[in-house]
Amino acid sequence: MTQSTELWVDRNNYRNTRIVNATLAAPGQGEVLVAIDRFGLTSNNVSYALSGDMIGYWGYYPAEGDWGKVPVWGCANVVASNCADVPVGERLWGFFPMASHAILRPGKVREDQFVDISEHRKALPTLYNGYRRTRAEPAFLQSMEVERCLLFPLFATSFVIYDYLVDNDFFGAQQVLIGSVSSKTGFGLAQMLHDDPQVTRRVIGLTSPGNVAFVERLGCCDELVTYGNEAKIDTAVPTVYVDMSGDTKLQSVLHNLLGTNMVASESVGATHWEARGATGDLPGARPQFFFAPSQIGKRETDWGPGVVMMKAMMASAEVAKKVQGDLAVEWIRGADTLASAWSELLDNKVSPDRGLMVSLL
Numbered sequence: 001m002t003q004s005t006e007l008w009v010d011r012n013n014y015r016n017t018r019i020v021n022a023t024l025a026a027p028g029q030g031e032v033l034v035a036i037d038r039f040g041l042t043s044n045n046v047s048y049a050l051s052g053d054m055i056g057y058w059g060y061y062p063a064e065g066d067w068g069k070v071p072v073w074g075c076a077n078v079v080a081s082n083c084a085d086v087p088v089g090e091r092l093w094g095f096f097p098m099a100s101h102a103i104l105r106p107g108k109v110r111e112d113q114f115v116d117i118s119e120h121r122k123a124l125p126t127l128y129n130g131y132r133r134t135r136a137e138p139a140f141l142q143s144m145e146v147e148r149c150l151l152f153p154l155f156a157t158s159f160v161i162y163d164y165l166v167d168n169d170f171f172g173a174q175q176v177l178i179g180s181v182s183s184k185t186g187f188g189l190a191q192m193l194h195d196d197p198q199v200t201r202r203v204i205g206l207t208s209p210g211n212v213a214f215v216e217r218l219g220c221c222d223e224l225v226t227y228g229n230e231a232k233i234d235t236a237v238p239t240v241y242v243d244m245s246g247d248t249k250l251q252s253v254l255h256n257l258l259g260t261n262m263v264a265s266e267s268v269g270a271t272h273w274e275a276r277g278a279t280g281d282l283p284g285a286r287p288q289f290f291f292a293p294s295q296i297g298k299r300e301t302d303w304g305p306g307v308v309m310m311k312a313m314m315a316s317a318e319v320a321k322k323v324q325g326d327l328a329v330e331w332i333r334g335a336d337t338l339a340s341a342w343s344e345l346l347d348n349k350v351s352p353d354r355g356l357m358v359s360l361l
């Protein structure tokens with residue numbers, strides 16, 4: 001018997017949380033019990049809740065009634081196993097609940113990964129069913145566990161967006177606007193564009209006044225514009241907007257300012273999760289939801305199996321090393337402290353230089 005601790009979130013009111021302590025039975029036939037000793041917590045996890053029904057994020061670790069378990073990226077050890085291919089002692093990286101423990105059902109086990117084949121996960125996006133068996137990976141990756149939990153899932157998306165823009169010759173744009181650029185996904189993209197000598201487009205970041213100094217320190221944008229000052233942006237040149245904020249008023253302001261010079265508008269995230277709404281028809285290119293798996297699928301064909309994710313991982317490691325001194329990793333231990341950190345995230349009280357790592361063990 002194992003004592004587990006979980007943090008559940010009310011699916012109808014994310015500010016309402018519940019700490020659940022339970023006794024877990026031993027893993028059933030074909031299953032493993034894992035102890036999750038670390039996971040990262042960022043706005044991306046709030047977005048998992050927001051799109052929990054639409055994309056299915058609530059389905060990976062079902063809870064009861066209106067409660068949900070928000071998924072996170074973390075590392076875990078197999079502490080009990082009823083699956084011969086994945087023995088006790090294995091180290092894993094993947095998609096876990098905000099919890100101390102979880103039960104997985106490994107299938108398609110390869111040396112470096114397996115897929116969770118639980119019945120309830122079959123209809124869900126497959127990307128999140130894969131678990132890396134990290135001991136089969138290069139030593140440099142094994143030494144970057146914190147970065148993998150906190151940064152890689154976001155920087156990997158930055159890489160896919162960067163690659164999508166390059167692959168499409170920036171849709172003819174001469175500048176790239178990044179909404180909520182102080183987010184990890186946002187500054188990861190800015191950094192990758194900035195570091196590529198082939199990319200000549202100006203990178204303009206949009207952020208709050210309080211986060212300007214942080215982004216300036218990173219040195220990844222040619223220009224920073226604070227919310228409310230969008231009129232300062234040069235609207236005479238073709239422009240791509242990549243939006244991590246989900247703020248529809250901001251989107252509307254930018255489209256109206258740029259008109260037909262808004263040549264592509266990619267909606268990636270919703271850090272400003274309470275500022276979403278309908279916009280109606282907007283001037284310029286029609287905003288579209290950026291669907292990373294489409295570009296990943298295209299590159300699987302262009303470059304061969306696994307190459308795009310390997311490139312994304314290398315690019316993530318590169319940016320992670322660069323920003324090491326600009327992010328202070330903070331360890332959150334215990335479910336009460338996690339509940340407070342979750343509300344801070346919801347209330348925009350986590351400054352971008354804080355990297356929240358959690359352990360409920």
Ligand SMILES: NC(=O)c1ccc[n+]([C@@H]2O[C@H](COP(=O)([O-])OP(=O)(O)OC[C@H]3O[C@@H](n4cnc5c(N)ncnc54)[C@H](OP(=O)(O)O)[C@@H]3O)[C@@H](O)[C@H]2O)c1
Nearest residue numbers: 042043044047180182183184185207208269270271346348
């Ligand atoms: N579609 C995909 O495949 C995909 C993949 C990865 C990430 N994303 C999305 O990208 C977004 C960024 O995620 P992240 O984890 O990189 O973010 P993060 O690092 O946690 O972002 C922090 C920044 O977001 C803004 N912010 C955070 N909480 C806020 C709140 N409650 N109200 C208003 N602004 C708030 C602030 O930036 P500013 O002041 O600069 O606005 C803050 O500095 C998320 O919505 C995530 O879901 C999407």
